[in-house]
Amino acid sequence: QVQLVESGGGSVQAGGTLRLACDISDYTGRRNCIGWFRQAPGKEREGVATINAFGVPTSTAAPVKGRFFITRDNARDTVFLQMNNLKPEDTAMYYCAAREGSDCRLFDEFNYWGQGTQVTVSS
Numbered sequence: 359q360v361q362l363v364e365s366g367g368g369s370v371q372a373g374g375t376l377r378l379a380c381d382i383s384d385y386t387g388r389r390n391c392i393g394w395f396r397q398a399p400g401k402e403r404e405g406v407a408t409i410n411a412f413g414v415p416t417s418t419a420a421p422v423k424g425r426f427f428i429t430r431d432n433a434r435d436t437v438f439l440q441m442n443n444l445k446p447e448d449t450a451m452y453y454c455a456a457r458e459g460s461d462c463r464l465f466d467e468f469n470y471w472g473q474g475t476q477v478t479v480s481s
Contacts, residue, residue, distance in 0.1 A: 359385045360456045360470040367452060367475030370444055378439040378475060380454030390469075391416070391462035392437045394428060396450035396477075405464030406452070409437060417463045422448070444479045451476050 366378040380392060393408040407418045407428040415428050427440045437454060452475050455468035462468070 360390060361385075362454050362456060362470060362472035364452065364454050364472045364475040367477045369478040369480065372445055372479055372481050374444050374479070376441045376444065376477060378441065378452055378454075378477075380437040380439075380472060382435045382437065382456065384435070384456075386458075388458070389432065389460070390456040390458055391460060391466075392428075392430065393455050393457065393462060393464065393466075393468055394437075394439045395453045395455060395468075396448075397453070398447075398450040401450075403453075407439065408462050408464055408466075410462065411460035416461060419464060441477070444477075446479045446481045449477060449479050 361383040363381045389411040391410050394406040397403040408416045409428045409430050413430040425443045429438045454472045456470040457468045
């Protein structure tokens with residue numbers, strides 16, 4: 359069983375920054391691949407970025423490439439999403455998710471999900 363808790367969301371103006379954190383409690387004894395996803399009202403959920411069990415980013419969605427960066431601190435069992443130059447279209451609920459196994463990409467199926475943290479960007 360893997361439990362995920364997101365934090366760090368909030369309201370910022372366009373051009374601002376936020377850093378989201380995903381605290382991982384993994385009772386399986388393994389270290390899994392982690393992804394960040396987002397869902398805006400009335401839209402489908404979309405992938406943002408993924409990072410493998412060793413801390414190497416494995417995929418980043420085109421709309422956020424060059425602005426969002428995923429990192430991992432395995433000593434703290436936490437995955438971060440650094441979001442720079444935020445735009446109003448980044449407004450969404452952001453979720454982290456875990457996929458069993460050490461590697462993953464945005465279009466893989468993820469097994470465990472957190473409750474989400476809201477990000478709101480005003481123009």
